Amino acid sequence: MQKKTFQLIVDNTSGVLSRISGLFSRRGYNIESITAGVTADPRFTRITIVTSGDDEILDQIEKQVAKLIDVRDIRELVPEESVYRELALIKVKAGAAERPSIIAVANVFRANIIDVGAENLIIELTGSQSKIDAFLRLLDGYEILELARTGVAGLCRGVDKVVYIAE
Amino acid sequence: MNGAQAMVKCLELEGVKTVFGYPGVAICPFYDSILDSDIRTVLIRTEQNAAHAASGMARVTGKVGVCAVTSGPGATNLITGIATAFADSIPLVCITGQVNSELIGSDVFQEADITGAAESFVKYSYLVKNAEDIPRIFKEAFYIANTGRKGPVLIDVPIDVQNAPVGKFRYPEGDVMLRTYKPTVKGHAVQIKKVMAELEKAKRPVICAGGGVLLSDAQDMLRAFAHRYQVPVVTTMMGIGAMQTEDELYFGMVGNNGAPCANRAMNDADMVIMVGARVADRAVNQPEIITRDKVLVHMDVDPAEIGKNAGPTIPLVGDAKHIFEDMMQIEIRCDHGLWLQTLYEYSQIMKETRGSGPSYIDPAEFIRKLSDRMERDAIYVADVGQNQIWSCRNCIVRDGKFLTSGGMGTMGYSIPAAMGAKLGCPDRQVVAVCGDGSFQMSMMELATMRQHGVSVKIIVIANGCLGMVREYQKNTYGGRYSVVDLSGSPDLSKLAEAYGIRFIRVSGRGEEDAAIDAFLRDDDSVLMECIIDPMDTVK
Numbered sequence: 001m002q003k004k005t006f007q008l009i010v011d012n013t014s015g016v017l018s019r020i021s022g023l024f025s026r027r028g029y030n031i032e033s034i035t036a037g038v039t040a041d042p043r044f045t046r047i048t049i050v051t052s053g054d055d056e057i058l059d060q061i062e063k064q065v066a067k068l069i070d071v072r073d074i075r076e077l078v079p080e081e082s083v084y085r086e087l088a089l090i091k092v093k094a095g096a097a098e099r100p101s102i103i104a105v106a107n108v109f110r111a112n113i114i115d116v117g118a119e120n121l122i123i124e125l126t127g128s129q130s131k132i133d134a135f136l137r138l139l140d141g142y143e144i145l146e147l148a149r150t151g152v153a154g155l156c157r158g159v160d161k162v163v164y165i166a167e
Numbered sequence: 168m169n170g171a172q173a174m175v176k177c178l179e180l181e182g183v184k185t186v187f188g189y190p191g192v193a194i195c196p197f198y199d200s201i202l203d204s205d206i207r208t209v210l211i212r213t214e215q216n217a218a219h220a221a222s223g224m225a226r227v228t229g230k231v232g233v234c235a236v237t238s239g240p241g242a243t244n245l246i247t248g249i250a251t252a253f254a255d256s257i258p259l260v261c262i263t264g265q266v267n268s269e270l271i272g273s274d275v276f277q278e279a280d281i282t283g284a285a286e287s288f289v290k291y292s293y294l295v296k297n298a299e300d301i302p303r304i305f306k307e308a309f310y311i312a313n314t315g316r317k318g319p320v321l322i323d324v325p326i327d328v329q330n331a332p333v334g335k336f337r338y339p340e341g342d343v344m345l346r347t348y349k350p351t352v353k354g355h356a357v358q359i360k361k362v363m364a365e366l367e368k369a370k371r372p373v374i375c376a377g378g379g380v381l382l383s384d385a386q387d388m389l390r391a392f393a394h395r396y397q398v399p400v401v402t403t404m405m406g407i408g409a410m411q412t413e414d415e416l417y418f419g420m421v422g423n424n425g426a427p428c429a430n431r432a433m434n435d436a437d438m439v440i441m442v443g444a445r446v447a448d449r450a451v452n453q454p455e456i457i458t459r460d461k462v463l464v465h466m467d468v469d470p471a472e473i474g475k476n477a478g479p480t481i482p483l484v485g486d487a488k489h490i491f492e493d494m495m496q497i498e499i500r501c502d503h504g505l506w507l508q509t510l511y512e513y514s515q516i517m518k519e520t521r522g523s524g525p526s527y528i529d530p531a532e533f534i535r536k537l538s539d540r541m542e543r544d545a546i547y548v549a550d551v552g553q554n555q556i557w558s559c560r561n562c563i564v565r566d567g568k569f570l571t572s573g574g575m576g577t578m579g580y581s582i583p584a585a586m587g588a589k590l591g592c593p594d595r596q597v598v599a600v601c602g603d604g605s606f607q608m609s610m611m612e613l614a615t616m617r618q619h620g621v622s623v624k625i626i627v628i629a630n631g632c633l634g635m636v637r638e639y640q641k642n643t644y645g646g647r648y649s650v651v652d653l654s655g656s657p658d659l660s661k662l663a664e665a666y667g668i669r670f671i672r673v674s675g676r677g678e679e680d681a682a683i684d685a686f687l688r689d690d691d692s693v694l695m696e697c698i699i700d701p702m703d704t705v706k
Binding site (some may be wrong): 016018022059067072 | 282286287290294308311345347348469470471474475479530
């Protein structure tokens with residue numbers, strides 16, 4: 001079982017996300033995270049999917065997704081040649097007494113405090129999945145009231161592998 | 168011009184001659200416009216059969232089959248037909264009416280989310296939102312359905328879009344350019360060279376041909392290739408007819424219901440060339456057998472099929488016809504005389520003996536005799552059940568075709584598919600062979616045959632039960648039979664009379680010859696009931 005991150009460029013049509021997620025569910029593929037957003041060209045959407053499986057399954061995922069008519073391009077975001085980021089918003093229960101220590105940890109991770117209430121803080125953290133996981137482990141002694149993670153978005157490094165959609 | 172007229176115009180421009188379907192309010196604008204066209208409409212008696220009939224027509228003509236039904240239950244009834252076509256990669260364009268676009272999502276009368284419901288059984292689907300898009304969408308739909316790995320495409324058209332004006336009708340000309348969809352046609356030259364180099368080295372090669380060979384119309388190339396390099400051929404169920412049954416290089420169908428000799432050939436081979444076949448469970452039960460100690464070549468137009476069930480030594484993506492053409496450009500020396508000799512011996516030793524009761528008709532022998540006397544280019548449509556297995560193993564195919572629902576195994580396929588085949592090839596003899604279970608799933612279509620003068624010859628192999636399931640229950644549940652008794656079936660002679668169709672019944676051994684002659688004599692519809700031993704089995 002290994003993890004792979006795919007980047008998809010798809011037509012920005014209604015139902016395209018359901019076609020892709022439907023394919024994963026009916027063939028029993030895992031989705032660890034999926035993010036979607038419009039590209040610089042509004043006709044297309046970029047989707048980043050983190051998935052896992054053995055080699056054969058991962059090979060099938062790539063081929064079956066490529067077969068969908070709306071999918072213009074699918075390729076792996078190879079870890080060594082790509083950057084990945086995820087955003088997390090974390091609402092932590094924190095009275096005046098806990099606040100300084102939480103802020104101290106947040107500073108180490110270069111997280112931002114984006115909201116402060118009488119009894120809570122909201123922390124914004126951007127980074128790789130493992131960085132976010134590590135940060136959450138450090139908050140173990142505190143009560144996390146709510147957590148929102150966006151899932152991974154990624155890009156390959158450099159200009160060689162940029163996907164140009166031919167007209 | 169309105170949307171409905173544009174839809175009909177598109178069908179005309181695509182060369183569609185026949186539309187199978189069932190109207191309802193939501194598709195009425197379309198059925199109104201088609202009155203002004205030369206396109207023939209066939210009122211099928213239940214929507215599922217509209218897709219099966221279109222499938223039968225597509226498989227004999229090589230053109231896209233078309234059906235059109237209404238929204239809601241009409242559309243949902245169609246799904247089994249669409250799924251059947253999808254499993255066997257049959258090109259269809261299925262048109263469904265839809266409720267007014269402003270009402271979509273509000274659960275109005277006869278509304279069903281058909282693009283959503285059919286999503287996993289279609290190659291692509293469209294919900295038309297703007298009548299101006301109709302020409303482009305139809306052009307794309309026909310192209311997608313009949314290229315690459317073929318399959319059904321669904322077009323859902325709300326009634327207001329059918330009624331909306333289309334300013335300027337312009338049908339896209341030439342090839343469709345879909346930037347995301349570019350099926351590979353030509354095989355990779357390096358891979359082709361590798362295959363031929365392996366074939367030159369191989370001592371015991373075998374070709375396993377699937378339905379893809381027929382879909383790419385490559386049967387002549389396959390036959391030429393096999394003869395030139397003296398390579399024995401076996402087929403999957405969907406590949407039956409790719410080789411003539413009596414060809415000396417043909418050794419039968421593989422799989423758990425296949426010919427022992429064909430399976431032996433696959434097991435003993437040192438090189439297996441799978442072409443247009445999925446390596447699915449019924450054909451290749453244990454994929455490791457065809458990969459262990461063998462060179463496995465897998466050719467398919469769909470790259471996702473290669474490596475899905477078995478990892479090939481040489482993958483080769485492309486259209487079978489082109490690949491065979493390119494391979495035959497390469498000269499190699501090979502002699503497989505010894506191997507063929509071994510296989511001939513196997514085929515003699517492994518001849519099956521069957522255990523029909525002595526007074527009963529042997530369905531296997533009956534099908535051999537029937538298909539032997541059919542016209543050379545006749546079309547034989549087998550249904551699903553024991554009758555299918557007897558047909559697959561015993562039907563003699565020469566210049567004709569053998570059609571059946573292989574992937575989905577949909578009971579009731581044979582009669583509507585035979586009807587579609589007959590309308591596609593009116594000059595050819597068309598015979599549907601079903602069991603008494605599958606017959607009753609489609610017997611309402613006798614009315615369609617009468618109404619439209621479609622002469623299909625139907626054989627019902629009758630044993631009074633769901634034989635295939637009964638046989639399974641006998642073997643797996645120790646003979647505890649559950650819900651397989653078909654008591655209450657109608658008297659077929661009276662049914663035939665009610666529909667005004669000639670009827671023949673044959674029940675005793677020795678009566679077959681005369682009955683088959685009478686059955687095949689004229690080109691009219693006949694219903695023949697062939698009573699067999701109720702406990703007869705395929706194994």
